Amino acid sequence: MQGVSTRKMEKLAHSLGIENLSRSQVSEMTKGLNEQVEKFRNRSLAGTVYPVLWMDALYEEVRVDGRIVSMAVLIVCGVDGNRHRDIIAVEPMTEESKSSHGVLFQNLKDRGLSTPRLIISDAHSGLVSEIRESFPGASWQRCKVHFMRNILVYVPESLCRGTKGNLAGAHGGAGEKAGI
Numbered sequence: 001m002q003g004v005s006t007r008k009m010e011k012l013a014h015s016l017g018i019e020n021l022s023r024s025q026v027s028e029m030t031k032g033l034n035e036q037v038e039k040f041r042n043r044s045l046a047g048t049v050y051p052v053l054w055m056d057a058l059y060e061e062v063r064v065d066g067r068i069v070s071m072a073v074l075i076v077c078g079v080d081g082n083r084h085r086d087i088i089a090v091e092p093m094t095e096e097s098k099s100s101h102g103v104l105f106q107n108l109k110d111r112g113l114s115t116p117r118l119i120i121s122d123a124h125s126g127l128v129s130e131i132r133e134s135f136p137g138a139s140w141q142r143c144k145v146h147f148m149r150n151i152l153v154y155v156p157e158s159l160c161r162g163t164k165g166n167l168a169g170a171h172g173g174a175g176e177k178a179g180i
Contacts, residue, residue: 045088046112050078053088055121056143057096072096074104078116088113098126105134 009026013019021029054077062071074096076089089108093100115135121127123142131140148167155163 041090042111044112045078045108048078048080048086049114050080050086050088051117052079053077053116053119054079054143055119055127057093057122057124060092062092069094072100074101076104076108078113096124096126098130101127101130102134105130109134 009029010021013021013026013029055074057072057074059070060073061068063069064071072093072095074089074091074093075087076091078086078088080086089104091104091107093104116138118139118141119131119135120141120143121131128140131138148164151167152160152163
């Protein structure tokens with residue numbers, strides 16, 4: 001929880017109905033959350049097979065060494081044989097690079113992740129390259145939502161709705177319901 005401000009913690013507590021937190025209470029809450037986050041991030045994945053992984057990054061503004069910086073947070077969702085989805089990784093990264101993805105994949109393997117059959121992600125070149133190196137034999141598929149969004153950047157706004165429908169039809173119905 002490094003980089004989370006006292007003000008953000010107070011706002012969170014207020015949303016839960018807790019008023020007037022002292023700095024020491026916020027510090028104690030943060031310590032407890034840090035312990036829970038570390039336990040989650042390091043839990044064993046052995047014993048559960050995830051044939052499919054979905055991966056995506058989001059960017060968050062965080063405080064690092066007294067400065068506010070944009071940091072990538074990679075989310076990895078595993079889908080087991082019963083189609084149950086688990087978040088198996090939430091990893092902050094200073095950048096999305098081949099080496100940072102390699103560190104993440106090694107951590108997942110060290111925690112017991114076996115090679116999935118299919119990994120779905122955006123087409124970030126470092127990510128795709130590292131998927132191929134870290135999980136030989138796994139298939140990679142570009143996320144349809146990212147693919148369609150990338151196409152729609154080049155479509156005039158007046159034509160976007162119709163183009164979305166056409167793209168959705170071409171991809172078997174993914175469209176506004178899929179988040180485009």
